[in-house]
Amino acid sequence: MTSAPLLRVDGVRAVYGDTVALHDVSLDIGDNEFFALLGPSGCGKTTLLRSIAGFETPASGRIEVDGEDLLRMPAHKRPVNMMFQSYALFPHMSVEKNIAYGLESEGLGRAEIARRVAEVVDVVGLGQLAKRRPAQLSGGQRQRVALARAIVKRPRLLLLDEPLSALDRQVRASMQLELKRLQHEVGLTFVVVTHDQEEAMSMADRIAVLRDGRLEQLATPQELYANPASRFVASFIGSANLLDGTTTVGGVDVPGLGVVEAAHALPVGEPATAVVRPEDLELTDAATTGLRGTVIDTYFLGGASTISVEVPGLEAPLLATVHGASRLARGDAVGVRFGRTSAVARDDAGAAASAQEAVSA
Numbered sequence: 001m002t003s004a005p006l007l008r009v010d011g012v013r014a015v016y017g018d019t020v021a022l023h024d025v026s027l028d029i030g031d032n033e034f035f036a037l038l039g040p041s042g043c044g045k046t047t048l049l050r051s052i053a054g055f056e057t058p059a060s061g062r063i064e065v066d067g068e069d070l071l072r073m074p075a076h077k078r079p080v081n082m083m084f085q086s087y088a089l090f091p092h093m094s095v096e097k098n099i100a101y102g103l104e105s106e107g108l109g110r111a112e113i114a115r116r117v118a119e120v121v122d123v124v125g126l127g128q129l130a131k132r133r134p135a136q137l138s139g140g141q142r143q144r145v146a147l148a149r150a151i152v153k154r155p156r157l158l159l160l161d162e163p164l165s166a167l168d169r170q171v172r173a174s175m176q177l178e179l180k181r182l183q184h185e186v187g188l189t190f191v192v193v194t195h196d197q198e199e200a201m202s203m204a205d206r207i208a209v210l211r212d213g214r215l216e217q218l219a220t221p222q223e224l225y226a227n228p229a230s231r232f233v234a235s236f237i238g239s240a241n242l243l244d245g246t247t248t249v250g251g252v253d254v255p256g257l258g259v260v261e262a263a264h265a266l267p268v269g270e271p272a273t274a275v276v277r278p279e280d281l282e283l284t285d286a287a288t289t290g291l292r293g294t295v296i297d298t299y300f301l302g303g304a305s306t307i308s309v310e311v312p313g314l315e316a317p318l319l320a321t322v323h324g325a326s327r328l329a330r331g332d333a334v335g336v337r338f339g340r341t342s343a344v345a346r347d348d349a350g351a352a353a354s355a356q357e358a359v360s361a
């Protein structure tokens, strides 16, 4: 980020009884950013979002918007708006009325309200449906109403709690693109909470991965995928072959497999995991020297195929991805070559238990 951050979260700690939901989390979010808070259930992402919205008061730390202490402002004065998972629409009001409601409570004039409502109705593509009630809309359309209601107030920062979770898979995919388009069009900063890594990857400019109340890594989707900071991030973001072992000179010594060459900056002799993305696992002619395996299954996914390969000495099969259809079939003998491989610290409690596993997201 080049300009001063719009939002600064500095050393925020949140506690419920004896549960520490956030341990000194710090992060900056820029103007016009589409930012995602991502992590498994219970990692603290909702607590962080609710703290930014003013629904929770952190035990310590600061939250600033444009350099001003947000925690000192009453929630209704904060330049922040939140869109809830449930959408919280008024069932007895039309689409327009639902959208206008927030502006009416601000005491704006009727003409101004009508103009602004018409504008957002148009932006979210609800023009034909403005007179309908929520019960007469599809899930995706209701989601647009909730979004329109949140953006009509022109907050600096829009907080969205699992915005697409109520939608079925197909609608969700198209709404992901829609949300990104809208964010760009209205020029707001979006902070989205999600536990769905694909959703975060497809929408966000940057993603904060949270784990057990701590910020595990903050980076662009591309960076998280290419250079995960830990085994946890590598397994949570995308698919990965995770080969647990010990760092050695030039790679990771994996029991049952030998040394897998990997780029890393870890001291020798530390528990580590070699991470190989499925598209970096090359399947070659079985006659070539090196690692050999047997195809267990191939999965045709349209534009690509995933092939699972059993390798002697490894507990779980390895996954390889190729473009289009694969000519390989169950039982074929193949050579296996690791392409781009990185080594990450084996920080995961479960990692020590399983010598090797392939994670499919």
Ligand SMILES: Nc1ncnc2c1ncn2[C@@H]1O[C@H](COP(=O)(O)OP(=O)(O)OP(=O)(O)O)[C@@H](O)[C@H]1O
Pocket (backbone or CB within 6 Å): 016, 017, 019, 020, 021, 039, 040, 041, 042, 043, 044, 045, 046, 047, 048, 195
């Ligand atoms: N009101 C509460 N009282 C007690 N504990 C709470 C409360 N709200 C959250 N917690 C605890 O704080 C931790 C973080 O919860 P939080 O809701 O922020 O996680 P999350 O990542 O949003 O999870 P999910 O995806 O399941 O919503 C969890 O251990 C949770 O059980």
